[in-house]
Amino acid sequence: MKKRHAALAALALVGILSGCGHTKTQPETQAADNTVSISPVEKTTTEKQSGAVIEYLFSGNNTEANGIIFNTYTYNGKTWENTDKPIGVYGMGLNNGTGTIILRHDADKISAAYDIEMTFPSGGASLRCGDPSGVSKRPSDSVTVTVAGQERSIDDLAVGVEIPLVVRVFDYKDGETDEGIHTVDINAFTDPDSSEALKNCSFAEAITVKFIHDDSVS
Template sequence: MKKRYAAGLALALVGILSGCGQAKTQPADNTISITPVERKTNGPQMDMAVKYDFAGNHADVNGMEFRRYIWDGSAWENEGGTFTVNLDKVEENEGTIRFQPESDVLNAEYIVIIDAQTPESGNSIQFAESPALSGLPTEWLTSAVAMQEEKIDDLALDVEIPLLVRTFRTDGTQVLVAIDAFTDPENSAAVKYSSYAEAYTVKFVKNDNL
């Protein structure tokens, strides 16, 4: 990422930095930090629980909007609308977002559990059951799950990001999926050639009606 300068200038810069140290970058105010807690391995996903910690950076936020998308063969379609969770004021508060399968079957639906250090703590939501998901044959069924791998320090308000992408195949083969499959599905073999694929997103908002 850094440009290459003349050797003398580079050595002088190194000397200055070694003497005073490099300042750490601070997250911008009025943003959210999201940290993946339970990271998935690049293997078959049997334990599909996914968890994130979040915290406000002086954020004027009072809610989260969750959406579930289903891959229709050519695009992600929002299924079930939007669930809005009232968080009162996030500001400096911390919390967790957890995606927990409702049972131990591979194609179980997710329950989204939100726990925040606010008066409105302990919310949970569940989207309507998808017939396409529950109707998958289970004998040769495989699944792959992806989540954000790196911490996001400065997520802006009203910006939607994926927190989970899940794909299924019914031929017994395994194709790994990446979280980027939500924003760039055309370059994801796991999505394009899946028997079923879904994604869950979140957006932190300031809503005067909450």
């Protein structure tokens, strides 16, 4: 079997761009209270372009949210199934600055699980290791991978609403060319029927985030 390391699609992550020149600045729309702003960070390295690192910035808009939950899904050929192994972090303030969410895996191992690194606006940090029982047990020979993250900033993500942070699609089929490999889009999570990449893939996973309010956490 011919070994083909990943034909990795560049992530469509859009950075935060600053304006220049003398163009008049338009007034910004104020995000609604009790929401969260989350923005993809621009790719600057080959490691990020390969999908090994995906980074977001987030902050609260006078939100009551005090927790973050990450869920992992796998695609069964028809729908996304929750692996029921959520990662939760609670008790952090979100309104006093900017935090980060970084999904990272070993760039030399295509079939490595994502670890999740976080820093919080209120201070502190957290690291949650990825679950090795899914993608990590799959071979790395003769594999092609396509990866997508959120393309645009979301300024008013409501508390309790789940969105995908990354979709990753693997194809382990034999063959000498990459003919038939399709680029995946982040919308493959919300509308899998529209994704050509999912239709004939061997394995696919998605990681989502949801900001929540938990009364039991002070």
